[in-house]
Amino acid sequence: MRLMRRSLLPLGFAVFAGSRPALADAPVALEGAEVFDGERRIGRATILVADGVIGAIGPSGSVAVPAGARRIDLAGRAVVPGLISAHSHVGNSAGAETGGRFYTRENVLAQLRQFAAYGVTTVTALGLGPAAFFDIREEVRRGGTDGADLLGAGMGVGVPDGTPPAGPMNLNDSQVARPGTPEEAREAIRAMARRRVDIVKLWVDDLNGTVPMMRPEIILAATEEAHAHRLRVAAHIHDLEQARIVVRSGVDIVAHGIRDKPVDAALVAAMRERNTWYIPTIQINEANYIYADRPELLADPFFGRALNAGLRAQFGDPEWRRSALAGAASSREEVAVNQRNLKALHAAGVRIGFGTDSGATAIRIPGFAEHRELELMVEAGLTPEQALRCATGQSAELLGLEDRGLLRQGRRADLLVLDADPQADIRNIHRIRAVWQRGREVSGALG
Template sequence: MRWVGALLLVLAPLTSMAQEVVVLRDVRLFDGTGAPSRDHVDIVIRGTVIDRVEPTGTSPLPEAKSVDGRGTFVVPGLISAHSHVGQVDGVSRVPENYNRENVLRQLRQYEVYGVTTIVALGTNQEPFYGIRREAHAGTIPGADLFGADRGIGVRNGAPSAQVLPSAADSVDRPQSVDEARAVVRQAKDRGTDLIKMWVDDSRGTMPKMTCEVYSAVIDEAHRLGLRVSAHLFNLQDARGLVEAGVDIIAHGVRDQPVDRALIDLMKAKSVWYVATLALDDASFVYADRPAWMDEPFFRHSVQPALQKQFDDPAWREKTLAAPGLKNSREALKMNQRNLAILFESGVQIGFGTDSGAMPLRIPGFAEHRELELMVEAGLTPAQALAIATGRTADLLKLPDRGTIAAGVYTSPEIAQIGLTEGEAAALGRRCRVVTQPLAVVDRAVIDGAADGVLKLVLDARSERLLGAMLICDQATALLPALGLLLRTKAKVSTLGAAGLAYPTLAGVFGKITDGLLRERLTRPVRWLLRQRFRWLR
């Protein structure tokens, strides 16, 4: 796990700081947009805001507190879209574990391991909402917390009370379409962030939610403005759920390879996929006793009772002899294979681990193990990190985290994201620079910002965005659209086709893509168009 251990400094959403200026000097930066890492970077933080990101030494800032970052690799805080809190303590799994002290301990552990935002995906109890409110306000230490209320299962089905004892009382189990709609409304009234449901028969050993019920859950949730995340195992269930409109697949398909029909359907409906590779891996990896279990990075994450279990030869022997062990190993391999296929096919991939659901799914460490398993599946470390940061922020619709983008609050503002022209050239990228004055944008003229400018650094061959700089009032408001373009590696023309609201500053995107389109027209085509429109006049 050496490459993961290089993550020495993680930048999270900042809260409750005075307007002190801090400069992290000469760091190596991975900004979460999918752009390559950059060396010799200064990050200027003013109060609670990442003020700007610039080459080392650009701004002396003698009044700032300077932190020597040489040798430090800075990334945005990791984000898990599938974790749990309050389910376990040591090796125990009892409902009483869902208490304030235990939940806060787990949130602190997530943060220590660089996981700064988690979604507790179901089985939440009464303390959840108060703790979530404090986490959002930044008045308690630890990761920020979102959640999916209690979650929806079926009677005598998943999640099993034998596997997860707290599920006996903390999961809604409707038996009809009307009851399903009712529990969704109740979750909405309690203030849930999204809806979680279990659609899994545990390899044919228990009842499974019917299509009619889960379709009603999805329909009611969407009517109320909530998205739905589904626990599953089988390809057939994945197809049915996607057809019914599910928003997030919360576990990987593990029974067989994903097919073209599912891939096309997920892309058409913009469904997110969270593989949770670490789930099956945790069933056997600790009994396999890899060398990293003796490293401080791992041992710090393990509570004493769990460490005692790991050190027990009898536990290891029993685990390795368990009848289901072969199934877990095969499920992990299939999950990794399917993740690679879906990623290469352009399906939207998010990050999650199911950490905290069971004692072996260790908060904080599980997220680093997930990154390693993603790389084993065929993704590059940069691709895995981009998924665990910027892409999962997109999944959760949290524009204030997941990337380290610069927004300088001057008059006018200056905002920069991705690579500069010089940085692209230093990386050997053939690029072109396109500049668009804001004087042609109605909103800028109305607001007195006509002297602003948008500068794009594009790949010379593909016209994909490599970086951008905006100089105008409200410049930082335009960064999320550009950040999405960087993360998805889409062509810049995508912005011009997005049906932009009028009149807003986003109109500059339409102007710049119109200009690029005109440049691509051949001279004869331009002549024909002029003749055509002259005739129409």
Template structure:
């Protein structure tokens, strides 16, 4: 025990040394700097007034024209019609005529530290790799990221605190410490290749309860469980062992005892129903095997369970193989590293993926997911926003979130309804009342778009600037 404790203290010490430049802080009361995996950012020294902008506040059904937003420090002070706000004499005025202001995007289901280039494994759970991803999310206008498991303590805990600090660079970070899977089952060891310290795989109720207590002691934001046989709609695929009901029941009960909510990875309606019945708080993926029924809808609404579709997860399986022309898209290029570029350009790789049974099943999964999302949305079920980005090389941070918005609109939502899920609703799922809305008192996290997303959701790809905590931190996404 002594050796283990000393090792843990040593790791924590190394993590803090690595993170010394990440938290940044405020230097001389003016500038906060980050030095790992990203550029340096300057905190605004005086109040800022963004004027003459089209505004989507994250909640309204319509946009407001010729609006102004006053920012002081990290917060929004007031919002109103241009020319009607009282501003300090030293205010810096920025004319955003013709542009649209939306809240920073929030993902409720992503992952960090699993992927680097085309590799997936425990060796990628490092500060530089994670910081690079958080910086990329931010460039795409995703200002808050939830890493839903497969993390390593204490590094993740230290980094999460650092990202919450004033002056931090890259997207703010929340998430799940480790998570709870199945011996020999999900998440699949041969594919994910994470270390044993990044996932609990309890075989007994006692082990499951202890895993939850450990996660609680690390101040996890949520508890994550995987309940899936990993066939992904491919009938010829050999199923993996699925978590036993007594294990997930024990996890949910102990998590609630620790005042923690449980997010459940599922694929099939049957497991979704059973987990909602057992008290799961969040269904972390859309139902993709069959249409949702009235019993599921009623249970979701009666229990107030959240639902995260993650439609782009399955689309990413085949998108780059079947549409090689997408490699010319500057929005994709903004987040595409050289290793992925080489892989996507390989005709043999594209042929292998496009002709696979998983690609065919993934097409069916996307269609079913979209159908179920629209049914649940219209029924009044609480819908969040996520993509599973960062869990596999093809699920590209930032780009995946933009694809998700496109797919939500293809499913039948209006562009502003889709953006509401990715802003105020995503914040509500995380119980974060300080963001996701452009309103007085909220965090000054927002995105400036060149075009109007209400007319075409593709406007989200035309990022002119990203603001995080009252400072302009990125943009444009695509050089003009």
């Protein structure tokens, strides 16, 4: 797997721009919060943070706090790992508009700051990235920017005149490779591997029979080539039959929920046998109607931080709202099917990751989408702990990241301090007191 632990810059070496506080030289002890470590609840604990990573973690009283450490009393609060999105996009929207022309450094960095403010400390841009993606990723990795860490697929592999649809999404040719033959698919993957993409993305969807679907030999060639470069492959799908095809082709990650039919025993068996990951992205369809359903959100400070002027105007427009509600029935049904399938696959032991498709279009709102996704996963029948596990430890595992996702010694100190315990009510994930990234507080309360 190409995703390796990234070493931290030596203390005193990095220069941080923007509003980040100076590096704290002294270790920090976060004391007394109820801690979920990304896998399990460990109760009231002490987390010792030094040099950007967790130096020690354990039940209160079990961790020796060195003299000189800064002690922060978090009694009555909760701590969970930073959320990890394995399916988002960046730079593809601005205001209420969607399209590749918005892919600028400034816009991408602003979106990464928004993700981090909502506690999403790692974001995977699953395709639609032009060449600029690689420079921005490098800049983020060096630690010179504020905001979430950025991984990605670069362009991703789509279909000539097919998905992702260039017209409706205002995409340009620099954002998606569209190979016509297996050899062109292999060459596209080789080019991506040379740029050291973190993951490979394929779009396998005929949009309900309206566009050509990626041919099986292309899926196989791209997947085989990616695996030869030790890259995992995530496939966009919508339907059960598409999921069957990609799982059979050896794709590692089904990157959307199945939304046309209930999953069946054959698919469950195949996914279990091949250890295929599944990212439900329930919010992708809810985004089509929730703002119309709940106009009171516009006055909610928690939501307000994620709203730009263009979206605020759109959601406040009664005509837009009428139209969104009038067309909402199929989206509601897809959410319901997606939730039932998540519940069935989770119960059957299929490995579940976390993502929302946030950023692919303007109404899939970075940060807010991830909070809604957790709520929708719980509504589907997962416990808050199970949903949080998907969004932290499991999402890291899906991405092959061994340096984060769990609050364990030696891993990155990426974490959320919450005013109430999300295991009691997943909506408490909204109650962010602080976001810590690589051992430093980077963002405070929302709203």
